[in-house]
Amino acid sequence: MPTPHIEAREGDFADTVLMPGDPLRAQFIAETFLDDVVCVNRVRNMLGFTGTYRGRRISVMGSGMGIPSLSIYAKELITEYGAQRLVRVGSCGAVRDDVGVNDIVIGMGACTDSGVNRTRFGGHDFAAIADFALTRHTVDAARERGTRVKVGNLFSADLFYTPDDAFFHTLQRHGILGVEMEAAGLYGVCAEFGARALTVCTVSDHILKHEALDAQTRQTGFAEMMAITLEGLLRDDQEPSHD
Numbered sequence: 614m615p616t617p618h619i620e621a622r623e624g625d626f627a628d629t630v631l632m633p634g635d636p637l638r639a640q641f642i643a644e645t646f647l648d649d650v651v652c653v654n655r656v657r658n659m660l661g662f663t664g665t666y667r668g669r670r671i672s673v674m675g676s677g678m679g680i681p682s683l684s685i686y687a688k689e690l691i692t693e694y695g696a697q698r699l700v701r702v703g704s705c706g707a708v709r710d711d712v713g714v715n716d717i718v719i720g721m722g723a724c725t726d727s728g729v730n731r732t733r734f735g736g737h738d739f740a741a742i743a744d745f746a747l748t749r750h751t752v753d754a755a756r757e758r759g760t761r762v763k764v765g766n767l768f769s770a771d772l773f774y775t776p777d778d779a780f781f782h783t784l785q786r787h788g789i790l791g792v793e794m795e796a797a798g799l800y801g802v803c804a805e806f807g808a809r810a811l812t813v814c815t816v817s818d819h820i821l822k823h824e825a826l827d828a829q830t831r832q833t834g835f836a837e838m839m840a841i842t843l844e845g846l847l848r849d850d851q852e853p854s855h856d
């Protein structure tokens with residue numbers, strides 16, 4: 614059962630795993646939002662925890678940065694530990710005028726410059742999309758809390774330091790809500806191995822306006838994103854249809 618990257622034993626993970634990029638954010642989420650928390654992975658310091666949220670067993674584990682790192686963990690969580698729902702809870706950069714720092718965006722789809730989904734999909738374009746019911750339940754949870762979220766396309770970049778700034782204007786023109794580095798990979802892995810996926814991000818910086826949150830806030834400052842994600846999962850438990 615343990616893999617080269619995860620030391621947990623069978624049953625240590627819940628069927629639902631939250632995946633921030635930052636393992637210290639995973640620890641913060643576990644300690645802040647979950648009860649009865651147990652640490653289930655320390656390999657490579659990619660911290661993983663299992664606890665309960667309002668009585669519902671939930672795990673949280675870092676994915677690392679970028680699609681290759683996330684793909685290893687997501688695949689193993691599904692095929693070795695039985696994960697059925699993987700929700701990335703990340704940070705992203707904005708390019709649109711109407712998306713600002715601290716806004717919450719939900720990745721209904723994710724474009725990418727990565728080749729991983731073509732590799733797994735016979736060389737063809739793969740439409741990397743979130744699970745619809747999970748998306749709907751999270752949006753409903755946000756509405757009930759009075760929290761505004763934007764739902765649409767993310768862009769999952771291989772390079773954090775994009776060599777050509779003009780590309781950000783292309784992303785803006787195409788309505789991209791946020792630039793991050795994992796969602797398209799998560800959606801591809803979950804499609805291939807049969808799990809349901811969603812990405813919820815808090816905007817940590819505006820790339821074109823040169824505004825940014827500091828590293829500490831990216832580690833511990835995303836409470837509202839966590840609240841709507843966790844409440845969305847409880848709603849999804851009550852109506853788990855794949856509509």
Ligand SMILES: O=P(O)(O)O[C@H]1O[C@H](CO)[C@@H](O)[C@H]1O
Pocket residue numbers: 633634635677678679702703704705773792793794795831
């Ligand atoms: O804050 P996280 O969840 O790591 O997400 C974003 O931050 C990292 C880059 O700084 C990338 O992983 C990107 O996707």
Ligand SMILES: O=c1cc[nH]c(=O)[nH]1
Pocket residue numbers: 704705706707773792793794817818820
């Ligand atoms: O990947 C990321 C994350 C936050 N901000 C960015 O510009 N890119």
